Amino acid sequence: MIDHITSNESADDDGPLTPELASAIECLRVEEPVSADWRRSLIEGVEAARRQDRLQKRLIGVAGLAAAAAVCAMIARPSSRGVVSVADASSVHFEIAAPAARRVSLVGDFDGWNPAALPMRRGANGTWMIDVRIAPGRHAFAFSVDGRLTIDPTAALSSDDNFGVPSSVVVVNGAGDE
Amino acid sequence: MFSSSTEAALAARVPVVTGATGAKVFAVGMTDEELVRLTLGGDARAFTTLIDRHAPSCLRYGTRMLGDRADAEDVAQETFMRVHKSLSQYDERTPFRTWLFSILVNRCRTALSQRIRRERRVIADDSEMMLASVPSTAQATELRDDVERALRRLVAEQREAFLLRHVEQLDYDEIARLTGARPSAVRMRVKRACDRLQELLRDGEGEAA
Numbered sequence: 001m002i003d004h005i006t007s008n009e010s011a012d013d014d015g016p017l018t019p020e021l022a023s024a025i026e027c028l029r030v031e032e033p034v035s036a037d038w039r040r041s042l043i044e045g046v047e048a049a050r051r052q053d054r055l056q057k058r059l060i061g062v063a064g065l066a067a068a069a070a071v072c073a074m075i076a077r078p079s080s081r082g083v084v085s086v087a088d089a090s091s092v093h094f095e096i097a098a099p100a101a102r103r104v105s106l107v108g109d110f111d112g113w114n115p116a117a118l119p120m121r122r123g124a125n126g127t128w129m130i131d132v133r134i135a136p137g138r139h140a141f142a143f144s145v146d147g148r149l150t151i152d153p154t155a156a157l158s159s160d161d162n163f164g165v166p167s168s169v170v171v172v173n174g175a176g177d178e
Numbered sequence: 179m180f181s182s183s184t185e186a187a188l189a190a191r192v193p194v195v196t197g198a199t200g201a202k203v204f205a206v207g208m209t210d211e212e213l214v215r216l217t218l219g220g221d222a223r224a225f226t227t228l229i230d231r232h233a234p235s236c237l238r239y240g241t242r243m244l245g246d247r248a249d250a251e252d253v254a255q256e257t258f259m260r261v262h263k264s265l266s267q268y269d270e271r272t273p274f275r276t277w278l279f280s281i282l283v284n285r286c287r288t289a290l291s292q293r294i295r296r297e298r299r300v301i302a303d304d305s306e307m308m309l310a311s312v313p314s315t316a317q318a319t320e321l322r323d324d325v326e327r328a329l330r331r332l333v334a335e336q337r338e339a340f341l342l343r344h345v346e347q348l349d350y351d352e353i354a355r356l357t358g359a360r361p362s363a364v365r366m367r368v369k370r371a372c373d374r375l376q377e378l379l380r381d382g383e384g385e386a387a
Contacts, residue, residue, distance in 0.1 A: 014343070014368070020379045021372060024325040025344045032237035032250070039233070042255050043226055046262050050222065 091131040092170060094141070096152060099126025101145045108141030110134050115144040138171045210274035218265055225265075229258055232275065235346060236282055242341050243286045244293075245330050253289050257282045272355075279346065280356035283338065290334055328378040332371050339364050340371035 017025070094106050104120045110132070111117040120128040120143075128143075142149045152168040208216075208224075210231070216224035236257060240250030260281050268277055329337055342353045343364075350368075354361040 015372075017372070018376050018380075021376050023321065024328070024375060024379060027322045027325050028238075028242055028329070028341070028345045030238075030322075031234035032241050032247070034230075034233045034237065035251075038251050038255070039229065042229060042233075042258055045255065045259055046225060046229075047222060049259065049262060 091133045093129065093131050094120070094143075094152075095123075095127050095129040096120075096143045096145070096150070097125075097127050098143075098145050098150075101128065103144075103146055104128040105144045106130050106132065106141060107144050107149070108139055110139050110141070115147070134170070138169060140169055142168060211270045214265060214268055214270075214274060217262075225262060228261075228274070232278055233258070236278070239279070239282060239341055239346055240286060242326065242329060242345060243334075243337060244289055245326065249289055249293075253282065253285045257285050260285075273352075276348065276352045276356055279342070279348070283342070283356055286338075287334075324379070324382075325375075328375055331378060332374055335359075336367045336371035336374065339367035340375070343368045344372075 096104065098104055104122075105115045106118040106120055107113045107115055118130055118132060120130040122128050142151055144150075208227070210228060213224040213228050213231075217228070233254060236254040237247075237250050240253045241247050244250055244253065257278065261278055264281075268274070329340075332340065338357065339353060339359075342348050342357070343350070348356075350361045350364050353359075353364045357364065359367070
């Protein structure tokens with residue numbers, strides 16, 4: 001749409017335009033037609049870029065999973081991170097980063113959710129840890145950080161059927177369960 | 179993609195009409211900012227609508243600024259590709275069109291500097307001028323050719339400011355923001371461009387020799 005310009009126009013403090021200039025501007029305001037080929041080529045380019053972007057995100061996701069798997073492989077001992085295999089007398093290693101906390105303990109169905117039963121020790125970098133022997137099976141657990149229940153942010157599983165108490169899940173496979 | 183409820187809501191409030199090039203587009207009722215959000219949500223049609231909405235003025239600016247339709251098409255295409263790539267960085271406090279033009283203006287500046295580097299390419303060829311023109315009556319085409327020739331005699335920064343102000347109708351603050359110049363400098367450029375154009379048109383110096 002072309003706005004008609006008069007020689008008296010003075011929008012936004014522009015001075016009055018001469019008739020010649022007003023006609024010139026009106027002429028320049030005619031929109032350029034869009035060719036169907038140009039439009040199609042542009043839309044195809046955009047679509048190709050979208051596909052490439054999606055592919056890159058997938059590759060990053062796969063790379064992330066691979067990196068996570070590598071980290072898990074580096075943690076040789078059983079940990080609270082998801083499903084672990086424990087061969088008979090081994091214990092499960094739990095840890096949580098809570099540099100500002102004064103008291104942290106492990107609670108779960110294996111200790112009757114008693115915050116005093118399994119106090120965790122503080123490492124040099126503010127990570128709290130404990131190794132606990134747990135019977136094979138599926139166990140709900142959480143950390144009591146200065147009296148507040150906190151789930152394990154790295155655990156692969158969480159429990160939603162624990163009467164509203166936030167908890168993570170660790171599955172301990174006994175020898176021969178695999 | 180939309181959920182079915184989103185589809186229904188959009189269908190209810192956004193009439194779908196056939197665009198000039200025959201494609202189905204969202205036509206009415208959606209702001210640019212809503213279309214950006216839909217695009218970021220994965221709806222390719224929303225970005226196509228943004229293209230259909232803004233391509234004519236982008237091509238107009240590019241053609242007037244560069245003096246060549248083919249160059250303008252290249253620049254407009256690069257601009258839309260860059261916009262699409264950077265869409266997640268778009269800040270809705272700036273009107274979408276202003277953001278789009280900030281990218282377009284930069285692409286045009288780059289194209290002009292590249293052109294200067296590889297040897298100035300002055301378009302004085304009337305047949306090429308016709309390609310850049312909208313089919314119209316002979317008289318209107320002649321007037322437009324004269325105006326475009328006069329326009330090309332302006333220095334680039336004056337031409338840029340003049341086109342953004344008087345053809346694209348952006349306000350001075352927007353032009354200052356997207357060109358990086360002070361508003362007072364933009365005003366001065368526009369004024370000088372107007373004075374020079376009036377002089378050229380009055381004296382018939384925009385006409386081909």
